[in-house]
Amino acid sequence: MHRLPEKGIAWEALERQMQAAKAQDVDWVHGRAAVYIHYAGEDVLEVAKKAYLMFFSENGLGLRAFHSLATFEREVVGMGLSLLNGGNDGRGAMTTGGTESIFLAVKAARDWAHRTRPVAGTPEILLARTAHPAFDKAAHFLGLGTVRVPVGPDFTTDVAAMRRAVTPRTVMVVGSAPAYPHGVVDPITDLAALAAEANLWMHVDACVGGYIAPFARKLGAPIADFDFAVPGVTSISADLHKYGYAAKGASTLFFRDADAFGFMAYDFDNWPRGRYLTNTLVGTRAGGAIAAAWAVMNYLGxxxxxxxxxxxxxxxxxxxxxxxxxxxxxxxxxxxxxxxxxxxxxxxxxxxxxxxxxxxxxxxxxxxxxxxxxxxxxxxxxxxxxxxxxxxxxxxxxxxxxxxxxxxx
Ligand SMILES: Cc1ncc(COP(=O)(O)O)c(C=O)c1O
Incomplete structure (x- = not known):
């Protein structure tokens, strides 16, 4: 078993050891890994690193102490919402990654459903076979079920199959923009119409696409509407640490309005140390990740x-x-x-x-x-x-x- 060294080791020796360990990793710098990394150039990386280090010790849990981080988060959320047609009513928060954003979207949909209807049995999420496993993970943790429907020949969600799969237990519909396996965008407008008809929470998983699709569209790529411009879309997850090129540990979760956003938070007010109210699953948040996202977004513009x-x-x-x-x-x-x-x-x-x-x-x-x-x-x-x-x-x-x-x- 590896044990804590009896005496501390000098940084120079540790650095050499860590460089040697890194040398065993995949050579992503030379394009050998087409997963896990989102690189947008040395200059962007430098900005992210410097901003991260500047706020290395600060904690995003304590926004009453760190007004800087509160401002950065508010502005990051504003920039993201404006890219995704959030409008004046849109709300959101930063999370640590796609999985946390999805977890909280599922939690919000579940609490909304409990508040708005009697759900007989285990509430269910409807999603395509290609949607990310984070939904199953969240459902498992949160006491929901998932029902996966097939995709069509173009690998996008089969909306007719989705419609047939709706039951009185269904509370949430998911579309991906894009789904990870084939990189194709689901027909969000049709899915959102189905969700609106059946009074379901519609989540768009734009963890991969949220910070690249808006720009691809501006460049003329024929990507169909997938964001809050589509009526019926309730929430959107968009990862800053993917095609936002921020430091890892940064995603955004957006809601169409304040009512929907209200279901994101967890509020506990029966503790000797006072009221504990967080929007996120995690408590402590790396100030560096929030600061780096803000800096990279402003640096790139x-x-x-x-x-x-x-x-x-x-x-x-x-x-x-x-x-x-x-x-x-x-x-x-x-x-x-x-x-x-x-x-x-x-x-x-x-x-x-x-x-x-x-x-x-x-x-x-x-x-x-x-x-x-x-x-x-x-x-x-x-x-x-x-x-x-x-x-x-x-x-x-x-x-x-x-x-x-x-x-x-
Ligand atoms: C479509 C999609 N959603 C969610 C996630 C989960 O993101 P994370 O790994 O940041 O938790 C991924 C990760 O690749 C993804 O591709």
């Missing part, structure tokens, strides 16, 4: 986000075009920074194993069998290197289409 988005979309198209030229198939019609590809002829798992042998971190899709990529600016300079390795992998991998196997996120 609309022009900066547009510039980065344009490059990421061009990189995705370069991957798509190259893969198609090699005879592979891109699944669905990716709209943002995610794409997944496969083959009806080649053993995609064998291709993946060969790519892994060249240092690429490979993420697999299982429905249909494929390889998954979530791109950022580290991928821009390695498009040709990646495609060359795919071509080599195809030559040596054999031509039997692989059967679906399990994959780790």
């Amino acid at each position: 609309e022009a900066g986000y547009l510039r980065v988005t344009e490059r990421i979309l061009a990189t995705r198209r370069a991957y798509e075009d190259g893969l198609v030229r090699l005879g592979l198939k891109v699944w669905g019609r990716p709209e943002l920074g995610i794409l997944a590809y496969g083959s009806e002829r080649h053993d995609i798992q064998a291709i993946g194993e060969r790519l892994a042998s060249k240092g690429w971190l490979v993420g697999y899709l299982t429905e249909p069998m494929g390889i998954h990529l979530m791109l950022n600016l580290t991928h821009e300079p390695v498009v040709d290197a990646y495609l060359a390795d795919v071509a080599w992998a195809m030559e040596t991998a054999g031509t039997t289409a692989g059967t679906a196997r399990t994959a780790t996120y």
Whole structure:
């Protein structure tokens, strides 16, 4: 068992040890990981790091002490809401990540449902097969059930199947913008109409898309409405530590109005130390994550986000075009920074194993069998290197289409 050292170790020695440990990690700096990282350039990283360090010790739990963080959070929420057509009634808060935002959206929907109707049995969330597992995790923790419906041939939610799945226990409908597996945006307008008809809470999971889709649309990408511009959308999760390029530990959860926002908080007023009221699941919040998000958003501004988005979309198209030229198939019609590809002829798992042998971190899709990529600016300079390795992998991998196997996120 590893034990606390008896005597402290000098920083210089620790730093060397940590550098050696880091050297064993995937080489994400050179585009080898198309997951976990969202890089928008050295300058953006520097701003995030400096802002994070400046507020390293401050605690986002104590906004009465740290007026700076309260201001940063209010302004981050304002900027996010304005990008997502939140209007004057929109409200929101910062959380530590997509999973926490989703957890709190589910909690809000559950409490809203309990307040507004008798729900017979376990309340249920309706969502597509492609929606993120954070909804199941939240449902498990919060005493709800999930009902997953199939996707159509374009990998977006089958709205008719969703409609058939509504029962008196349904309280919440989820759409993704985009869903992680294929990177395609669900038909939010149709889902929200269904939710409004049946008096259900409609959540849009824009954890991936929230801070890139608005800019992609401004650049002319044909992405259908997915935000508060769609009547019937109650809440939206959007992660700053993904395509917002903030430091990790930063997401936003938005609500259409103050009534809906009221269901986010937890208020406990029976404690010797006084009233404990938080919007978030966590108590203590890293001041650095709040400060870094604020700094990066202001550093990039609309022009900066547009510039980065344009490059990421061009990189995705370069991957798509190259893969198609090699005879592979891109699944669905990716709209943002995610794409997944496969083959009806080649053993995609064998291709993946060969790519892994060249240092690429490979993420697999299982429905249909494929390889998954979530791109950022580290991928821009390695498009040709990646495609060359795919071509080599195809030559040596054999031509039997692989059967679906399990994959780790
Ligand atoms: C669509 C979607 N929602 C939610 C999440 C969860 O986000 P986090 O890992 O920040 O908790 C992810 C993560 O990739 C995602 O892709």
